[in-house]
Each structure stands twice: as structure tokens, then as C-alpha cells.
Amino acid sequence: MTTIIQTAGATAPGPEAPPARRAHGLLQNRWVRFAVRRGGRLLLSLWVLVTAAFLMIHLVPGDPIRAALGPTATPELIEQTRRNLGLDAPLWEQYLRFLAGIFTGELGTSIQFRLPVADVIGDRLPATLALGVAGFVAAVLIAIPVGALIAVATRRGRRRGLELGFASSSVVLGTIPDFLLGVALVWIFGVTLRLFPVAGAGGPDSYVLPVLALAVGPAAILSRIVRVELLAALEADYVRTARSKRLTHARVVLRHALPNAVTASLTLGGLLLGSMVAGTVLVENVFAWPGIGSTVAGSILGKDYQLVQGIVLVYGVGVLLANTIVDVILAILDPRSTILDETGGGR
Template identity: 90%
Template sequence: MTITENAEQAPADAAAPARTGLLQRRWMRFALQRGGRLLLSLWVLVTAAFLMIHLVPGDPIRASLGPTATPELIEQTRRNLGFDAPLWEQYLRFLTGIFTGELGTSIQFRLPVADVIGDRLPATLALGVAGFVVAVLIAIPVGALVAVATRRGRNRGVELGFASSSVVIGTIPDFLLGVALVWIFGVTLRWLPVAGEDGLASYVMPVVALAAGPAAILARIVRVELLAALEADYVRTARSKRLEPTRVVLRHALPNAVTASLTLGGLLLGSMVAGTVLVENVFAWPGIGSTVTGAILGKDYQLVQGIVLVYGVGVLLANTVVDVILAVLDPRSTILEGAR
């Protein structure tokens, strides 16, 4: 190796640790920003969930016990639930209870709120995760195929059909689609069970009702992002090397399109978590979505408070996980760039 080559290699070798240190600092800023934002959002959520009971017009204890409750029973229940303490003391007790799992007692079930939620949360998680996975597995290949087929104005009929059908499917409320599925496949054809969680067959209609709308919306985004990626300079470079068209799409264009679409996927995951409330009620699903409806009707405010808290934490964590996945898949993305 010549002296000139050594001189050229030395600055490059010296720059490598500097680049590594810069990337580590950006990751640290990114982690601190996302962690701080998550903690602030969790505090706002917890405070809103606590104030929910105290901002309800009227007396929640009297409303939950019914009009026939005696004054002595109302006061005893108020003391048992800790509602006779000052507001700041109740707030501190509520914050402590979140870390210890003490979310109060359900008046409707006569059980701790944490136990009621713990018994029904697995069914809701199973339904929500299955719906999200199905939506992603449908949206990515469909959006990619339509993007390739309609690139540069080709196959206008396919583009029009995809746009029309995705808009229609994306705007149908999930509970209305669920009712239609029950009528067709449960009542008329009797192919699938209409209620409850009993085997894989019972998942089909709730998962379809939950995933259809988000899959249609996500497929449109994947198509738009892939069309933009197919016209990018790096894709033209890959084509100039005479790579196979399939390899160009799968290895170069699609990963970038999917990475950009994951941002919307996180928002859709949050909406799907909230959508389980209506879907569970349509199919009598034994999750916390159907439980919160009964708690609202029964004025079981502490149970409603706990379920709202669980739903809110789930949405916040889902969005944070998506941000982290995006940063891992594309460290040069605007997420890390914004952490400069």
C-alpha cells in the first residue's frame, strides 16, 4: 500500500467513530423525545380518566346504586370507595393504584376492576391483533399489485375499480359490516357462529368486520407510496443494472413504500383498538369492549374509568412502537432527522 493510499484511508477511518457517535446521539435524543412525549401523554390520559367520574353531572354513587338506595347505603358505599376523601387525596390514591393494580371495585360485578379487565382483556387483544395482522397482510400485496398494474396511467379500469371499491369499503362502519356478515353468513347461510369466542371459526366475521376498512385505507396508501418509489432515482439505477423487474419492486421499491405506510398503520391500529368496542357488541365478544357498554348502562363508573385507561394506554403504546419500528427500519427517516 502506498503512502498516498494510507493518507486517503486515514481520514475515512477517523470519520467512522465520529459518524457512529453522531448516530448514537441522535438515537439518544430520539429515545428521550419519544419517552418524554409518552410519559406526558400517559399523565394527561390518567388525569382525564380520574376526572371523568368527578365531572359527570350528578352523584355517580347514587346513580350506580339506583333510586331505591337508602342514604345510609350511599354514604357507606362512598366511604368504601374512598369518595369521601379530598379530591387531591383521591387523585394520589388513583395514581398509586395504577402502579399496584388497584383500580377500585366494580359495583356491577362486585369484583376489583383489575380482575374484571384482566379476565376480558385477552379476548380483546386477540381480536385486535388478529384484525391488524389481517389488514396488513391484505393491504400490502393488494396495494403493491395495483400500483404495478396501474403505473404510468396503465389499466385505467383497474385503477378506477380499486379506487371506487376501496373508498366504499373504507367508509362502511365496522359495526354495520358486522351486522351484514351476521345476517349473511350466520343467519342465512349458517356457515359461521354469530356470537361468542369458540374456536377459529368464531374469529372470522369479527376479524373481517374489524380489518376490512383499515385494509382498504392502507392499501390506497401503499399504492400511492409505491408509485412514488417506482419513479425514484434509486429505482432507476436498479433498472439500469438490468435487474429483474420483480426484484426491483420487492427489494428496492416496496420496503421504502411499506416503511412510509407504517406511520398510517400506527394510526389505524389505534382506531382498530377503539373499533373493538362496537364489533364486540355486535358479536357478543367476551372482551372489554362489550364490558364497557354494560358498565356505562349500569353506571359502573370505576369500571368505565379503568377500561378507558386501558384503551388509551394501548393506543399510546401502539403509536410509540410504530415510531420505534420506523426508526429501526429507516434510521435516515425524518424521525431521527427530527431528533437532531
């Protein structure tokens, strides 16, 4: 009888852990902490961005409605337009309406186009996304092989002339403004050689010049980082271990050293992606690209502040999401990285 009682007591299920203890145990998981930390930081950044975009229209000197309608507009028309746009309500009510409109897609009405802001942005956003993604992919595809080849060729002080030429040219290309490079490309390949179209988004050839204008600078900067990281990886212990196994030089570089160098370089790539998103504004205006970048310039000149407000919001959200996605990719590619365990404020 005693044995039966003890056996029953040993197999009987214990009491369930309290919810607080289970939640505490869940937060011990690195990935859960990473998701909570990144999600909280993203939400806070989005709130700051939304608030700044809302206040922008109210901090502009003067009356944006009067400026948009022109000096000949009557006071009655100005007041009616202000009521139609909801700008006669108290500031807190406008703010709450703006927050609600973000979730419903109601970002106001464009004075310039006489259309909802969401419709204007939606018509032009695909062209901007196509240009930005193509520019980022081109920058990565240029930077990784160029940086890797230069690293292998100049390792341990070899070919000093090549190293000096690469360093000088990458600095020059990395500091040229996008719009200036775009103008140069238009003059050389569009006007002089007549190889590519210089305006509009048509066939695949129309992407060549704007994508190059957007990608060359970031590719030059990123290739330098790839070279430095690959040189460091080639001197690491695990690479020496791989060489001791009599692996070929190409296999050591491509399978062991380069993946680690590229993973480290992706951090900078995320920051460059944010700058490339902003760079589309100038590039689109140079090439008359039918995206939101060229639209924002006209809306600023036309005092269409609600449209500017919506476009700034879209660009800001794009930059924040791009940086968050890069952080997630880095954590997946290298779970041992400090990204999963960092506790402080971001990159």
C-alpha cells in the same frame, strides 16, 4: 532524560471529562435523543390520559353512586358505598390514591360485578388483545399485496378502469362503520349462509367475522397509501439504477421499491392501529365477544363509573403504546427518516 519525560507525558492518561460534558456528548447521539424525546412525550401523554380518566368520574352529572345503586337505595347505603369506594375523601387525596393504584393494580371496585376493577379487566383483556392483534395483522396482510398489485397493474396510466374501480371500492369500504359492516357480515355469512358462528369466542372460525369487520376498513385505507407510495418508489432514481443492472421486474419491485413503500405506509398503519383498538368496542358488542369492549357498554348502562374509568385507561394506554412502538419500528427500518431528528410535536 528529556526524551523519557516527553514520552511519559505523552502516554499519561489525561483528566477525565466532567459529567456534564459526557452527558452533553451522549445527547449528540441521534438514538439517545430519539429515546429521550419519545420517552418524554409518552410520559406526558400518559399523565394527561390518567388525569382525564380520573376526572371523568367527577365530571359526570349527578351522583354516580346513587345512579348505580338505584332510586330505592337508602341514604345510609349510599354513604356507606361512597366510603367503601373512597369517594368521600378530598379530590386531591383521591387523585393521589388513583395514581398509586395504577402502579399497584388497585383501580377500585366494580359496583356491577362486586369485584376489583383490575380483576374484571384482566379476565377480559386477553380476548380483546387477541381480536385487535388479529385484526391489525389481517389488515396489513390484505393491504400490502392488494396495494402493490394495483400499483404495478395501473402504473403510468394503464388500466384506468381497474384504477377507478379500486379507488371507488376502497373509499366505500374505508368509510363503512365497523359495527355496520359487522351486522352485514353476520346476516350474510352467519344467518343466511351459516358458514361461521356469529357470537362468542370459540374455535378459529369464530374469529373470522369479527376480524373481518375490524380489518376491512383499515385495509382499504392502507392499501391506497401502499399504492401511492409504491408508484412514487417505482419512479425513484434508485429503482432506475436497479433496472439498469438488468434485474428482473419482480426483483426490482419486491427487493427495492416495496420495502420503501411499506416503511412509509407504516406511519399510517400506526394511526390505524389506534383506531382499531377503539373499534373493538363496537365490534365486540355486535359479536358478543367476551372482551373489555363489550364490558364497557354494560358498565356505562349500569353506571359503573370506576370500571369505565379503568377500561378507558387501558384503551388509552394501548393506543399510546401502539403509536410509540410504530415510531420505534420506523426508526429501525429507516434510520435516515426524519423521525429520528424531528424536534416538534409528533405526527
